[in-house]
Amino acid sequence: MRIIESVSEMQQQAGAWHREGKTICLVPTMGYLHSGHQALMRTAREGTDVVVASIFVNPTQFGPGEDFERYPRDLERDTRLAEQAGVDVIFAPRPREMYPEGFQTYIEVSEVTLPLCGQKRPGHFRGVTTVVTKLFNIVKPHRAIFGEKDFQQLVTIRRMVRDLNMEVEIVAHPIVRESDGLAMSSRNTYLNPEQRQVALCLSQSLETAQGMIDNGERNGEVILKKVREIVEARAGARIDYAQLAQPETLEATGALDGPCLLALAVFVGGVRLIDNRILYPAK
Amino acid sequence: MRIIESVSEMQQQAGAWHREGKTICLVPTMGYLHSGHQALMRTAREGTDVVVASIFVNPTQFGPGEDFERYPRDLERDTRLAEQAGVDVIFAPRPREMYPEGFQTYIEVSEVTLPLCGQKRPGHFRGVTTVVTKLFNIVKPHRAIFGEKDFQQLVTIRRMVRDLNMEVEIVAHPIVRESDGLAMSSRNTYLNPEQRQVALCLSQSLETAQGMIDNGERNGEVILKKVREIVEARAGARIDYAQLAQPETLEATGALDGPCLLALAVFVGGVRLIDNRILYPAK
Numbered sequence: 320m321r322i323i324e325s326v327s328e329m330q331q332q333a334g335a336w337h338r339e340g341k342t343i344c345l346v347p348t349m350g351y352l353h354s355g356h357q358a359l360m361r362t363a364r365e366g367t368d369v370v371v372a373s374i375f376v377n378p379t380q381f382g383p384g385e386d387f388e389r390y391p392r393d394l395e396r397d398t399r400l401a402e403q404a405g406v407d408v409i410f411a412p413r414p415r416e417m418y419p420e421g422f423q424t425y426i427e428v429s430e431v432t433l434p435l436c437g438q439k440r441p442g443h444f445r446g447v448t449t450v451v452t453k454l455f456n457i458v459k460p461h462r463a464i465f466g467e468k469d470f471q472q473l474v475t476i477r478r479m480v481r482d483l484n485m486e487v488e489i490v491a492h493p494i495v496r497e498s499d500g501l502a503m504s505s506r507n508t509y510l511n512p513e514q515r516q517v518a519l520c521l522s523q524s525l526e527t528a529q530g531m532i533d534n535g536e537r538n539g540e541v542i543l544k545k546v547r548e549i550v551e552a553r554a555g556a557r558i559d560y561a562q563l564a565q566p567e568t569l570e571a572t573g574a575l576d577g578p579c580l581l582a583l584a585v586f587v588g589g590v591r592l593i594d595n596r597i598l599y600p601a602k
Numbered sequence: 603m604r605i606i607e608s609v610s611e612m613q614q615q616a617g618a619w620h621r622e623g624k625t626i627c628l629v630p631t632m633g634y635l636h637s638g639h640q641a642l643m644r645t646a647r648e649g650t651d652v653v654v655a656s657i658f659v660n661p662t663q664f665g666p667g668e669d670f671e672r673y674p675r676d677l678e679r680d681t682r683l684a685e686q687a688g689v690d691v692i693f694a695p696r697p698r699e700m701y702p703e704g705f706q707t708y709i710e711v712s713e714v715t716l717p718l719c720g721q722k723r724p725g726h727f728r729g730v731t732t733v734v735t736k737l738f739n740i741v742k743p744h745r746a747i748f749g750e751k752d753f754q755q756l757v758t759i760r761r762m763v764r765d766l767n768m769e770v771e772i773v774a775h776p777i778v779r780e781s782d783g784l785a786m787s788s789r790n791t792y793l794n795p796e797q798r799q800v801a802l803c804l805s806q807s808l809e810t811a812q813g814m815i816d817n818g819e820r821n822g823e824v825i826l827k828k829v830r831e832i833v834e835a836r837a838g839a840r841i842d843y844a845q846l847a848q849p850e851t852l853e854a855t856g857a858l859d860g861p862c863l864l865a866l867a868v869f870v871g872g873v874r875l876i877d878n879r880i881l882y883p884a885k
Contacts, residue, residue, distance in 0.1 A: 326767060334769075337620070421851075423712040424731075424765035430706050448707075449766075456767040482707035483732075484609060484739040486617075568704075 320402045322394075322409045326417070326457055329410050333371075333459040341368035345460035345487075347451060350374035350411075351391040352400040355495035355503035359464045360404035362492055371458050372401050373410040375417065379425075380446030391508055410458060417453060425449045428475050428482070431569045435471050435582050436593065439559055447472055448479050455487055462488040466495070468502050470582060470595045474569055494594070496522065502594045509590040517553045518587045521594040524549040524561075528581050532598050539563045539573035542581070542598075550585055559584035559591060566597060575600050603685040605677075605692045609700070609740055612693050616654075616742040624651035628743035628770075630734060633657035633694075634674040635683040638778035638786035642747045643687035645775055654741050655684050656693040658700065662708075663729030674791055693741060700736060708732045711758050711765070714852045718754050718865050719876065722842055730755055731762050738770055745771040749778070751785050753865060753878045757852055777877070779805065785877045792873040800836045801870045804877040807832040807844075811864050815881050822846045822856035825864070825881075833868055842867035842874060849880055858883050 323329045336343055344367035346359050356372075363370045374397055381387035394411060401409055425445050431437075432444035455463070465473045477489050495503045500522035501515070510518055524546040531542055546561045565572050566580045575598065582595040606612045619626055627650035629642050639655075646653045657680055664670035677694060684692055708728050714720075715727035738746070748756045760772050778786045783805035784798070793801055807829040814825055829844045848855050849863045858881065865878040 330767065330769065338623075340621075421713075421761075422765050423714070424762045425710050425712075426707065426766075427710055428707045430704075453765075453767050456769065478704075479707045482705050482736075484613065484736050486613065486739065 320398060320406065320409065322398065322411060324411055324413060324416075326412055329371075329408075329412070329457050330459075332408070333457065336369055337459060342462070343367065343369045343371060343458060343460045345454065345458045345463040346370065346372045346406070347454055347463065347465070348372055348374055349376045349390065349505065350397050351393060351505040351508070352397045353503045353505060353507075355466060355468070357400060357404040358495045359466055359492045360401060360406050362490065363462070363464050364405035367462060369408065370406045371408045371410055371460065372406045373412075373454050373458065374401075375410075375412055375414075375450065375454075377417075377446055377450040378414055379418065379449055380443050382440055382442055385440070386506075386509075391505055410454075412457075417450070426452050426479060426483075428479050431471070431474050431478050434564065434569055434571060435560060435562055436584060437471065439584065444472070444475050448475060451476055452479070452483075452485075455485060460487055462490055464490045464492055466492050468494045468504065468593065468595070470566075470580060471569060474567065500526070502592075504592065506590055506592065510587060514555060514587045514590065517555050518585075518590075518592055520550045520553045520556050521583055521585055521592055525581055525583065525594060525596040529596060529598055532575060532600055537575045537600065539575055539579075542575075546581070546583065550583075555588055557586045559586055563598075603681060603689065603692065605681065605694060607694055607696060607699075609695055612654075612691075612695070613740050613742075615691070616740065619652055620742060625745070626650065626652045626654060626741060626743045628737065628741045628746040629653065629655045629689070630737055630746065630748070631655055631657055632659045632673065632788065633680050634676060634788040634791070635680045636786045636788060636790075638749060638751070640683060640687040641778045642749055642775045643684060643689050645773065646745070646747050647688035650745060652691065653689045654691045654693055654743065655689045656695075656737050656741065657684075658693075658695055658697075658733065658737075660729055660733040661697055661701065662732055663726050665723055665725055668723070669789075669792075674788055693737075695740075700733070709735050709762060709766075711762050714754070714757050714761050717847065717852055717854060718843060718845055719867060720754065722867065727755070727758050731758060734759055735762070735766075735768075738768060743770055745773055747773045747775055749775050751777045751787065751876065751878070753849075753863060754852060757850065783809070785875075787875065789873055789875065793870060797838060797870045797873065800838050801868075801873075801875055803833045803836045803839050804866050804868055804875055808864055808866065808877060808879040812879065812881055815858060815883055820858045820883065822858055822862075825858075829864070829866065833866075838871055840869040842869055846881075 344363040426448040709731040
């Protein structure tokens with residue numbers, strides 16, 4: 320397993336792979352890997368010559384007062400977990416090299432970044448699209464894998480790739496969950512055992528919502544009300560948002576006449592967790 | 603000479619050239635070619651396998667009330683002139699293909715786009731950087747040539763390329779002038795014979811400025827005052843801006859202790875012309 324920390328070394332290596340006709344698959348991460356990341360890496364492994372995982376806690380996607388400083392980091396452990404999952408190269412650039420003195424260029428995707436997390440975390444998606452563009456230009460992947468837990472991120476990246484004619488195939492990976500339903504996230508490590516139990520309200524309310532639809536409910540407001548009730552019944556849980564949205568444009572919708580994204584952000588103690596589910600009305 | 607109008611055809615062709623180990627040089631233009639463009643194309647021709655000239659009047663870099671609709675277009679003539687200058691392929695995409703329904707992604711370069719034309723034409727550079735990024739992703743050039751007449755554009759593109767780790771070498775081409783000094787521009791065709799004479803005030807005032815420096819003047823304000831006087835002495839000429847700036851950051855400067863950009867935008871009749879010159883204090 321090779322670890323590359325230099326941007327120019329990574330870029331040269333990627334160029335060499337291209338000249339050799341090798342295909343590259345990128346799994347962009349912020350590190351502190353868990354089984355969810357490993358599932359993405361195993362998917363990346365299938366049907367490509369080289370798997371690169373990037374590990375970079377990207378400062379530009381954190382807002383003031385967010386958890387950039389305390390975001391968990393452990394490159395040694397990450398290296399082990401990535402190797403287990405079939406990664407060939409870890410690209411772990413230093414922040415000073417990614418954002419040198421005078422840096423001033425950002426990618427802005429407009430409409431799809433406005434609602435949901437975009438409304439709650441101004442500047443977040445600008446940081447994401449910018450770093451992903453940089454990673455694409457450095458690692459030159461033919462394909463890149465993104466988890467559906469960050470559903471708005473996935474939609475935003477897809478939009479950017481299409482709009483800017485980037486030749487990268489974006490592959491979505493389903494949310495990977497703990498056995499009790501909690502969506503895997505590096506931020507789960509912030510939770511104490513009690514909060515860990517409270518955090519189940521996210522996945523449970525999403526499941527309840529699908530159950531309501533299966534039982535014929537078609538009123539979005541009724542479903543969102545129930546979701547909010549389930550979350551707010553837990554001591555220490557506070558809704559940041561609960562929204563129904565069209566899964567491609569992310570426009571708010573109340574109509575449940577086709578697949579519909581139910582997206583959820585909840586503070587558990589001081590920890591902000593997100594989860595989502597595509598709700599399917601029965602045929 | 604081949605003309606490609608389809609984005610996917612251009613992208614596939616560029617991919618094929620890469621696999622064959624061929625180098626690509628791009629000359630991005632808005633068409634209505636003149637000898638200035640041809641000089642860029644001849645420079646492109648040197649030391650590359652394939653020269654692609656793009657011809658695209660890019661709607662996103664025109665503001666409301668600007669001359670997008672009346673910007674001169676003549677693809678047949680352009681084809682002839684490009685062929686003369688050694689271009690292999692003209693890429694002339696249709697606007698609907700470059701900006702399809704739902705398009706919403708833009709590249710924003712901040713500081714260097716704030717002064718000069720950026721201040722006068724809000725959104726202009728965002729349109730430029732976005733379309734250039736798209737062209738880079740479609741044509742996949744190893745090198746791209748930009749004229750120094752659009753000096754702020756050149757600085758902005760360089761900054762973007764560095765910030766986003768694009769592997770494209772940006773080559774600057776000196777301003778190409780008519781024999782009487784007028785900087786070549788497709789917009790010169792808007793000028794009637796009288797205005798054509800008035801327009802000489804741009805290059806003449808730039809030359810006067812260098813003359814003043816050669817004679818020991820080091821006060822930027824004195825030089826700018828003289829430039830403004832020369833322009834405003836001409837009936838029908840109106841200064842849009844006249845600025846001295848540091849040539850890399852484009853920050854306003856009054857100090858003439860090193861190379862300094864003198865940038866000028868002047869309305870002649872309804873036509874907005876720009877010109878610039880790097881002033882060099884004598885050693």
